[in-house]
Amino acid sequence: MQDFDAIVIGAGAAGLFCAGVAAQRGLSVLLIDHSAKLAEKIRISGGGRCNFTNRELDPATPQQHFIGQNPHFCRSALARYTPGDFIELVRRHGIPHHEKHKGQLFCDRSAEDIIEMLVAECGGGASGGSVLRWMACAVKAVRHSDAGYEVDTDNGLARARQLVVATGALSIPKIGATDFGFRLAKQFGLRLVEPRPGLVPLTFDGAGWAPFAGLAGLALPVRVSTGSGKARTAFLEDLLFTHRGLSGPAILQISSYWQEGTPIAVDLAPGTDLAGLLAQAKQSGSRKKAINELTAWMPSRLAEAWSANDPALQRPIVEAPDKALSSLAQRIARWELTPNGSEGYRKAEVTVGGVDTRDLSSQTMEARAQPGLFFIGEVVDVTGWLGGYNFQWAWASAHACGQAL
């Protein structure tokens, strides 16, 4: 039996960072991961350049960028460890980075830079703290007694007064995602919010999608929305047609809000008064077909797909009935369609849902009814938007926990 101050299970974004924070406070930490590779999700994130945070994150209004049963839960941790704090750390380690659109920060070279930085932070410095890593080491069982948490692993038994669960959630099983964190939460009596894939491409039934399958590869800026009334959510982003459905940032974002069986609405020409423009073209006596007029405002393949089936639109626009033109404009501005599902955890960047935040302290991430047991990162029911928000939650929740150990 080996004794430590804290055991962290999961050496991903949250686990690695938390272990480093704790070691710098002088603690002896054991960091365990069943995978042989460290922080594989960081490595593949942001197209290999890791979108590590977002400058637009405002901790005072977390509900703007985070989803969860209680979107205010993440406020305290995000306010105490901000994007500015992480950017400062990145600067201290001399990692070149740049801002893309909408406040997203990426490494110039590679996501490896972030992993190396997190490993270096695990050094403990002058504090006397340390992080021992057991990698490619499965956890067989966790028991709790007066002596603390006993973790039974491939490398033998380890014990600590404090146990941190940073095993992420269900997205991308191919690189090591498991439901371990959810099972452990249940074992200790914590509630779970039903998990589902988030930031994921949406799919449509084969026959219904056939007319659009030929558009695969086409990308364009759209406004996409779902939900009704006050709960309606919309994003202005790029959409990508795929062979099985829709993807691109607009769809990934809306997928986290989409409820099965409900429609999404897509405006394929946002900010353009198509009805007015088509009416103007007709008034000017244009002898071009509607499809040719449309190509001034949208990709020609899309214009073709939306006007090809209406014989009234195959004539010069000056001869096209007003009704056919306004109906065309309406169909383009409000394309309503109901996905039959999503590409699932195989392709989802995150898991929506997870350990119920009612059972955790928002100050420390400790289980309210199970002293010494902490949950951080994606395993918790806090899901960020695309754009660096999920990593910032991993850093902030890890920091809150690491300070409390």
Ligand code: FDA
């Ligand atoms: P994470 O999944 O990083 O780590 C969990 C660790 O626990 C893993 O190392 C795993 O092997 C280990 N583990 C799991 N089960 C275990 C078990 N039973 N025993 C022992 N160990 C176990 N976010 C963002 O902000 N910007 C971005 O650019 C991207 N890009 C991106 C791309 C892709 C393709 C994906 C899939 C995801 C993203 N994300 C992202 C999301 C981001 O990667 C995610 O939110 C964080 O990695 C979550 O950090 P965690 O540490 O909670 O889990």
